[in-house]
Amino acid sequence: MTDSVTSSAAAWGVLPAVVVVALVAVALGALFVVVDRVAVTGVRGALGAPVVEAGRLLVQQRRVTPAPDRLLWRLASAAVLVLAMLSMAVVPVAGRTLWSTTADLVWFNAMEALMWAAVWLLGWGPNAVHSLVGGYRFLAQGLAYELPLMFALITAGLGAGTLRTTGVVAAQRELWFVVTMPAAFVVFLASAAAFAFWGPFSAPAGDDIAGGVVSELSGVERLLVEAGRAVFLGVSAAMAVALFLGGGAGPWLPDWSWQLLKTVLVMLVLVAAGRRVPTLRPDRYVEVGWMVLVPVTLVQALVVALLVLSGWYA
Amino acid sequence: MDVRRRLTRWALARPHVLLVSPGPRALRWAAEAELDRRSWPEAGSPADADVVLVAGEPGPSTSAAVDVLMSQLPRPRVRIDVDRADDVGRRLDGVVAALADVSGQLAEPSGDPQALLRLGEPSEAGGQGDHGGHGDVSEHGDDGGHGDHGGHGDHGGHGEHAHHGGEVAGLPMAGTAPDRDGLELDSLRVSLGPVLPAWPTGLVLSGTMQGDVLTGARLRWIDGDRAPPPSPDDGRPDDGRPDVVALDALARFLRVAGWPVAARRARAARHALLSADEESVRRGRAAAARVTRTVRRSRFLRWSVRGIGDTHGTAGDGIPAGDVLDRAYRWCAVAGGGLPVASAPADLGALAGMVEGQELAAARLIVASVDLDGAAVGAEYGRAHD
Amino acid sequence: MLTDVAVVTLGVLAVAAGAAVFVVDSMARATFALLASFLAAAGMLLALDLVYVAVVTALMMTIEMVVMAVFMIMFMMNPAGLMPMTMVHNVRGSVVVGAGVFAVLTTGIWTIDWPERDGRRPADATRQLGETIMGGHMLVMLVVGIALFATIISGTVLATHRGRYDRFGPELDGERPDDPVPGGLPR
Numbered sequence: 023m024t025d026s027v028t029s030s031a032a033a034w035g036v037l038p039a040v041v042v043v044a045l046v047a048v049a050l051g052a053l054f055v056v057v058d059r060v061a062v063t064g065v066r067g068a069l070g071a072p073v074v075e076a077g078r079l080l081v082q083q084r085r086v087t088p089a090p091d092r093l094l095w096r097l098a099s100a101a102v103l104v105l106a107m108l109s110m111a112v113v114p115v116a117g118r119t120l121w122s123t124t125a126d127l128v129w130f131n132a133m134e135a136l137m138w139a140a141v142w143l144l145g146w147g148p149n150a151v152h153s154l155v156g157g158y159r160f161l162a163q164g165l166a167y168e169l170p171l172m173f174a175l176i177t178a179g180l181g182a183g184t185l186r187t188t189g190v191v192a193a194q195r196e197l198w199f200v201v202t203m204p205a206a207f208v209v210f211l212a213s214a215a216a217f218a219f220w221g222p223f224s225a226p227a228g229d230d231i232a233g234g235v236v237s238e239l240s241g242v243e244r245l246l247v248e249a250g251r252a253v254f255l256g257v258s259a260a261m262a263v264a265l266f267l268g269g270g271a272g273p274w275l276p277d278w279s280w281q282l283l284k285t286v287l288v289m290l291v292l293v294a295a296g297r298r299v300p301t302l303r304p305d306r307y308v309e310v311g312w313m314v315l316v317p318v319t320l321v322q323a324l325v326v327a328l329l330v331l332s333g334w335y336a
Numbered sequence: 337m338d339v340r341r342r343l344t345r346w347a348l349a350r351p352h353v354l355l356v357s358p359g360p361r362a363l364r365w366a367a368e369a370e371l372d373r374r375s376w377p378e379a380g381s382p383a384d385a386d387v388v389l390v391a392g393e394p395g396p397s398t399s400a401a402v403d404v405l406m407s408q409l410p411r412p413r414v415r416i417d418v419d420r421a422d423d424v425g426r427r428l429d430g431v432v433a434a435l436a437d438v439s440g441q442l443a444e445p446s447g448d449p450q451a452l453l454r455l456g457e458p459s460e461a462g463g464q465g466d467h468g469g470h471g472d473v474s475e476h477g478d479d480g481g482h483g484d485h486g487g488h489g490d491h492g493g494h495g496e497h498a499h500h501g502g503e504v505a506g507l508p509m510a511g512t513a514p515d516r517d518g519l520e521l522d523s524l525r526v527s528l529g530p531v532l533p534a535w536p537t538g539l540v541l542s543g544t545m546q547g548d549v550l551t552g553a554r555l556r557w558i559d560g561d562r563a564p565p566p567s568p569d570d571g572r573p574d575d576g577r578p579d580v581v582a583l584d585a586l587a588r589f590l591r592v593a594g595w596p597v598a599a600r601r602a603r604a605a606r607h608a609l610l611s612a613d614e615e616s617v618r619r620g621r622a623a624a625a626r627v628t629r630t631v632r633r634s635r636f637l638r639w640s641v642r643g644i645g646d647t648h649g650t651a652g653d654g655i656p657a658g659d660v661l662d663r664a665y666r667w668c669a670v671a672g673g674g675l676p677v678a679s680a681p682a683d684l685g686a687l688a689g690m691v692e693g694q695e696l697a698a699a700r701l702i703v704a705s706v707d708l709d710g711a712a713v714g715a716e717y718g719r720a721h722d
Numbered sequence: 723m724l725t726d727v728a729v730v731t732l733g734v735l736a737v738a739a740g741a742a743v744f745v746v747d748s749m750a751r752a753t754f755a756l757l758a759s760f761l762a763a764a765g766m767l768l769a770l771d772l773v774y775v776a777v778v779t780a781l782m783m784t785i786e787m788v789v790m791a792v793f794m795i796m797f798m799m800n801p802a803g804l805m806p807m808t809m810v811h812n813v814r815g816s817v818v819v820g821a822g823v824f825a826v827l828t829t830g831i832w833t834i835d836w837p838e839r840d841g842r843r844p845a846d847a848t849r850q851l852g853e854t855i856m857g858g859h860m861l862v863m864l865v866v867g868i869a870l871f872a873t874i875i876s877g878t879v880l881a882t883h884r885g886r887y888d889r890f891g892p893e894l895d896g897e898r899p900d901d902p903v904p905g906g907l908p909r
Binding site for chain 3: 091093124125135136138139158161184307313
Binding site: 061062063064066071074075077078080081082083084085151152155158222224225228229230231232233236237238239240241244297298299300301302303305306 | 343344346347348349350351375380381383384386408409410411412524526532533534545547548590591592593594595596597598600634636637639640641695696697700701
């Protein structure tokens with residue numbers, strides 16, 4: 023495959039492709055919010071929730087704290103959404119990614135690493151204790167799942183023999199990667215939840231610290247951050263489909279509908295599992311991350327490497 | 337203008353509410369039931385809130401704290417005071433219109449918090465962006481200066497630690513001190529409370545934080561030794577019902593433990609149990625049984641909080657023996673009708689001792705694992721169940 | 723043309739952000755100015771179509787800066803960089819060293835006889851890069867990698883304040899480690 027086929031920017035023109043991909047990203051985010059709201063407070067009012075909540079935050083005033091680091095704080099709140107959108111650039115929409123490079127998976131990972139920096143700044147900026155504690159919780163958590171996540175991503179690339187997302191999708195024509203890489207799949211989804219500090223990994227924004235990194239945000243900045251979290255979760259669900267569930271592959275229906283269907287399914291599973299459990303406290307979770315997840319993902323990569331050598335994926 | 341107004345009303349149709357409940361807990365329960373019925377989220381911090389709902393008559397210090405809190409809300413903002421349970425719904429009905437009415441407030445320039453801070457005027461100086469507790473106006477006195485702001489709008493109490501760090505932008509800086517792990521970390525004076533999510537209104541935890549380890553912890557009620565007494569005519573008969581009290585405590589604990597879904601289920605069961613209707617009480621019992629079963633069976637909860645706040649076998653000072661998980665299970669048992677509520681109110685001094693040297697998250701769990709609202713009523717009702 | 727403009731702009735940005743590290747008076751800002759400088763450098767690589775190198779630079783530098791932020795700032799409870807502090811130590815020495823290195827590198831870049839490209843660009847530059855770097859030297863690379871990793875671990879072990887004797891007792895027969903905060907594994 024060449025660039026002109028795999029990149030939607032080349033196929034549809036840069037501007038239309040960017041607009042379409044951005045809209046899809048926002049739609050995925052909104053979808054996630056709806057699914058999550060249904061799980062937490064029930065069906066009532068869930069459908070309109072993303073729009074109403076966005077409207078509320080747009081009407082609301084931006085509020086400041088005494089002596090904040092204004093520049094870094096504002097930068098961070100914008101960065102969360104921007105990074106979530108940028109990670110969408112390498113997720114296939116209708117069979118094409120907005121931007122197709124020879125290092126798509128590393129790009130996705132780099133956006134997550136930048137998210138790390140952004141969320142920590144979010145905690146640092148407002149000059150408030152709860153917020154700062156939240157920022158540090160995020161870092162501690164991040165240190166523990168960054169490596170397993172990297173290994174999970176690399177495992178998919180290893181199996182496909184390419185770091186190009188569309189290549190990874192194409193490599194699953196015979197067999198979905200989730201079959202040979204179950205551990206990588208689970209770790210990827212868990213890390214996505216952790217990067218959006220959502221569900222069992224929501225300690226950085228926990229109620230015990232009054233909302234942590236988001237505790238001092240209001241108005242449009244809160245909207246940017248909350249939207250960024252939601253979009254990132256939606257994008258990650260779509261990415262999980264592309265990396266482990268064969269992308270748009272499926273009988274009868276067109277590719278895009280299969281992809282959407284699988285994405286919604288992944289979201290449902292993520293929300294159902296994530297909302298069933300309480301927050302996993304970082305001081306407990308971090309040890310598991312280092313002592314269990316890192317070895318598990320390494321073994322997973324080893325198994326896949328051996329399968330590659332034996333010609334299993336050929 | 338009309339279009340604009342309608343749009344505003346539509347956008348603010350589901351406002352976030354910060355609940356301040358200095359009054360009897362039956363009143364808070366009514367408020368929470370009404371919020372849950374409307375699916376209006378409870379705000380976690382002033383920045384997140386559109387509405388401050390004061391349930392009950394605040395004492396002088398709490399009242400001042402609510403004023404500071406109000407100044408920390410982004411506009412448009414509304415404060416409503418409720419002192420009768422049957423009044424909550426009606427007052428909340430008016431909130432959206434009120435918010436839309438004051439959405440013109442946006443035009444007003446918001447005061448620069450730093451300028452507010454410099455004023456040194458108690459009701460404003462604490463201003464926004466507190467460190468820790470929201471709107472704590474307390475600690476009158478003994479350290480001079482403008483020491484009456486225990487811990488907000490700054491890095492801890494003014495004047496309390498002028499000896500280290502110096503001042504920047506009118507805020508005292510943290511200085512270093514040896515810590516638990518043998519490091520020299522900056523230490524910061526903080527106060528948690530009197531208003532925090534899932535926290536008894538009026539309680540203030542002050543201490544020094546290094547990283548997120550709390551030392552020198554001190555707990556107190558800002559309006560006197562104990563929470564305000566229940567008002568004579570409001571929901572008194574319900575106030576002491578052990579199953580309802582236990583579900584309430586359990587819901588708070590679950591919220592602090594980061595399990596909003598289960599917390600909501602516990603609250604829903606509590607609402608049903610308080611209903612006058614026989615049928616919903618029956619459903620409430622079943623719901624309570626289900627949620628307590630979920631909590632007891634949750635391996636993740638056990639794994640996550642086991643071992644925190646262990647009394648090492650000795651019960652006393654109103655704190656049941658075991659760790660926070662044992663105490664949460666105890667609430668489950670009480671909710672199922674198996675046990676009476678704790679006989680004596682928890683002793684704040686003993687509680688402060690348990691919180692000492694804990695991390696912030698653990699400290700919150702420990703405080704949430706004992707019934708402090710009960711401190712007010714325990715003396716009158718708790719013993720009756722012995 | 724577009725590439726030239728992008729490279730020059732990002733280059734200026736990288737230098738400016740690098741200079742900002744020494745101008746700003748807060749640790750957080752210095753850290754993130756440095757990160758901005760690295761990201762601009764990554765952007766230059768991207769403009770030159772070296773996607774993998776660019777993205778890996780961004781990835782590694784971000785993590786590095788954030789870890790640096792942890793270690794530099796974690797020990798300080800003054801958020802938002804309220805306590806102004808200078809980022810410069812030994813001004814004269816560092817100016818001399820910095821100017822010297824800059825001169826050497828610039829001279830080198832302009833005087834080296836760079837090879838002309840012969841042949842076509844590969845379809846997958848990342849794979850080719852990997853083969854060039856790792857292909858013939860896989861063993862060396864692996865040994866170096868493991869040696870570096872072992873060094874890091876032994877450094878940490880030597881520096882750590884609490885060893886296994888503190889955790890499991892002098893006879894190492896403690897059933898559970900005696901830690902201030904227990905971890906999540908059953909042991």
